[in-house]
Amino acid sequence: MSARDLSVLLSVILIVAMLIIPFPGWMLSILIIINIALALLVLLTSMNMQEPLQFAIFPSLLLLLTLFRLGLNVSTTRSILANGEAGGVVETFGTFVVGGNVVVGFVVFLILIIIQFVVITKGSERVSEVAARFTLDAMPGKQMSIDADLNAGMISDKEARERRDKIGKEADFYGAMDGASKFVKGDAIAGIIIVLINMMFGFIIGMTQQGLGLSEALSKYTMLTVGDGIVSQIPALLISTATGIVVTRAASDGNLGQDITAQLFAYPKMIYVTAGTIFMLGLVTPINDILTIPIAAALAFGAFMIGRTDKVEEQSLDDVEEELVVDGLKSPESVVNLLNVDPIEFEFGYGLIPLADTNQGGDLLDRIVMIRRQLAIELGLVIPVVRIRDNIQLQPNEYRLKIKGSEMARGELLLDHYLAMSPGVDDDSIEGIQTIEPSFGLPAKWISEDMKDQAEMLGYTVVDPPSVVSTHITELIKANAHQLIGRQEVKQLIDHLKESYPILVEEVTPNPLSIGDIQKVLAKLLKENVSIRNLPIIFETLADFGRMTSDTDLLTEYVRQSLARQITNSYANNGDTLKVITLSGKIEKTVAEGIQQTEHGNYLSLDPTVSQTIIENIATQIEHVSLQEQSPILLCSPAVRMYVRQMIERYFPQIPVLSYNELEANIEVQSVGVVNIE
Structure with a gap:
């Protein structure tokens, strides 16, 4: 255990001891000075922080300091009532600070109590409560904003985690401050009660046990009580002020002193107006000019100096920015950064901005988050962040998707329409703008919202524009996942x-x-x-x-x-019969004989005429199966599967080629076509 940890533990033990063990007056004086020093340190620390989380320990520290102060109150009360004294510090505050006048001291104490309880404590409590409520209400929006920035590529995964962690800590902090502010309020109430107890019972003890006269007992114990009250309320007031500063701190670029000087004196012309007002106050009122003229002159001189300083700093800043720009253009880094290529880019014309603008109801960013999660589950691949940006070179309603800098697809959306895909037979009553569905190349129409219900009743598949583009993005990423x-x-x-x-x-x-x-x-x-x-x-x-x-x-x-079980389940769910196109033995033998083995690997070498004939026959069988509204699957022996796939890949990239070893033994396979060669 380090010395710092040990010192904190010993401090807590000391607080408990103060509640039980009577302390001598000299030790109480030391603890009172320490209490004032700690309160001043907390106040100065709160003034120099830039954001509340830099003083995240404040709620717990506030509780410990409040307990420490109450422990001191218990010890000084015990010493005052039992011994008629509470150390030199209390006596000094009771005589020197209030001038030896009990009434003045009591009034000063009451003023401190009113300031702390009615003004600072009440305000801090309310601000803490509202800040905690607003912070919790704003958490979902902040989380969505982080996800949007992450999808737009504005931040990295690490930065996103840090920002989410910060949001959680802010919620915890303001929630703790909401409760901690109640400690300050309770401490103020306890201070009032303790003073009344000290005065009442001190007066009784002085007269009954110590044999003091009425005036003497009243003077002695009231002086000690008021001194004790003031010496405890000063640090309490400092802590209350620090609490108010912590919970009222908003966005800041510096500490409280920098913010006050930068923002209060940000407009020198207003200082001139203030100086003129003070000067006129001395001329038109009985106030002595000796008071107003020097203050007005000081304000005017300060405004002049601030204005001149601002001009110099502005000129220096312009020079620095110009120098940085010139240096940046000359530096090699400025050119190197231009070489970066985003893995996935989604660009759109200005007419599609509402898709991505959350203020206009756009949810494209949220959809892309879900796409990345969906593809991570389906493909097992973490899809890179999709860079989203508008491009004035595109048509207003046009978009395009680029993968590693190359355009892979382009489409057009009509935001005030719906995309209706025919069930097979078009109905003339459905009027719209003819188009092609971008994901699967199916004929479709852009229809108005008025015709949406009618189209759905006629069997059309009706999709809104955000779903169209999100489906297009999903399918395109799937098709090009191997490049990512x-x-x-x-x-x-x-x-x-x-x-x-x-x-x-x-x-x-x-x-x-x-x-x-x-x-x-x-x-x-x-x-x-x-x-x-x-x-x-x-x-x-x-x-x-x-x-x-x-x-x-x-x-x-x-x-x-x-991966046979996985591949089988992807094409035949729930034990369904798998309908396939098979290759004849002659074709498989031809392909096997065309495999050439080299030191760099094997490859297929067929006569172009033979290869063309095989591809044409496969195309015929695929067309035949497609007319039966079935998804064509090509099945062959394991020895030639890889080479058959290479042969037809350019012509039928979406047709799966499976081997017998990639199917589960219990799956029922039905041949719906055989590819022969003449």
């Missing part, structure tokens, strides 16, 4: 996995597989819409086969087979 996972992202996933599976991670990387090798495997999985959320199974497979081969294509096939 780099080595840095893989390192983050590995570090997260290592917290729960340290041995498994050590067996895979850095030997036998590097982070780059793992990144290639994960990217290949994402490219075919296979979730990488189940990292333990993926790493178990890499640990088993990583020492046998470093071919990432082959490792990916092993991983896909280990």
Whole structure:
């Protein structure tokens, strides 16, 4: 335990001792001086803080100081009533400070009580209560603001955590201050009661036990009581003032002294007006000019000096800013920063600003938060922050999505319309602007709000503009997830996995597989819409086969087979029959014979005519299955799956290619088409 910790514990023990053990007068005098010093220190600290959380311990400290002061009151009361004295400090305040006049001292004490109880304590209590209520009410809005800034790329994840932590601490602080202000109020009431008790019982004890006369007892005990009251109320007043300062501090760039001088004297012309008013006060009233003229002159001189200083500082600031701009243009960093490319950018024309403006009811930022969470669950990938910005080069109702600096999609929205997608047969009664649904390329119409209910009754799928764009963003990120996972992202996933599976991670990387090798495997999985959320199974497979081969294509096939249950469930839910298109034995044999093995890996080499014929036959079967309103799936043997996928990827990127080893044994498979070759 450090010396500081020990000193705090000893202080608390001392407070308890004061309530029980009689202290001599000299020790009480020392403790009273310490009490005044601590109160002054708290007041000065509260004046020099920039925000309340810099003095977060204040509520607890306020309780301890109040208990300390009450303990002193108990000790001085015991000493006054038992011994007729309470140390030199109390006697000094009772004689020197109030001039030896009991009535004057009592009046001064009452004034201190009124100032503290009626003015400062009451105000601090009210401000604390309102601040606590407003802080709690504002928490949801502040949290949403942090999420919006995070999605817009204005802050990092670390900064977002720090701001959320600060909001929580602010709520705790103002809640504690709301309760702590009651201590100050109770302390003021206790001070009044203690003084009355001291005066009444001191008068009785002086006359009955010490044999003092009426006037002598009244003078002695009233003087001691008033001295004790004043010596305790001065630090109490300082603490109450500090409480008021802490709870009334708003946004600030400096301490209280800097704020007062900067803001009170911010307008020198107003000081000139004040000086002129004081000067005229001496001319038109009986007030002596000797008093008003020097004060007016001092104010005018101060305004002149402040105005001249402000001009010099403004000129210096302009020079510094100009110098910084010039230096910034010359520095290499100013050019290097231009090279940064955001992983995901969403740009829109000025007509779509209401989508992202929360003040106009826009919820795009909240939707993107949900998209990132949804894709993290579906894909197992932490999607980078989406940078949202307006672009005057776009048409007013136009938007575009860029991934790593390249435009991937572009669309148009009509904010005062709804997008209606036909159930298959268009109805002429539904009038609207013909368009194409951006996510899946389906024919659609922009219809007015008046026709929304009618379109829904006719079977149209009606979607509002924010849902249209959020769906487009979701599907586009899914389709390009493999481009968003780099080595840095893989390192983050590995570090997260290592917290729960340290041995498994050590067996895979850095030997036998590097982070780059793992990144290639994960990217290949994402490219075919296979979730990488189940990292333990993926790493178990890499640990088993990583020492046998470093071919990432082959490792990916092993991983896909280990994820058979996951892949099966993604295409056949609840044990449904899986309807597939199969390849004939002749085609599989042709593909297998076309595989060329080299030292850099294997690749498929087919005659272009043969390859074109296979692709055309696959296209025919896909069209046939699609007409039956079924999702086409291509099924082949494990040995050729990877090469078949490579062959048709350019033409049918969305068609899944599965192997028999990637399906669960209990799943029922039905062939709805066979791809042959003539």
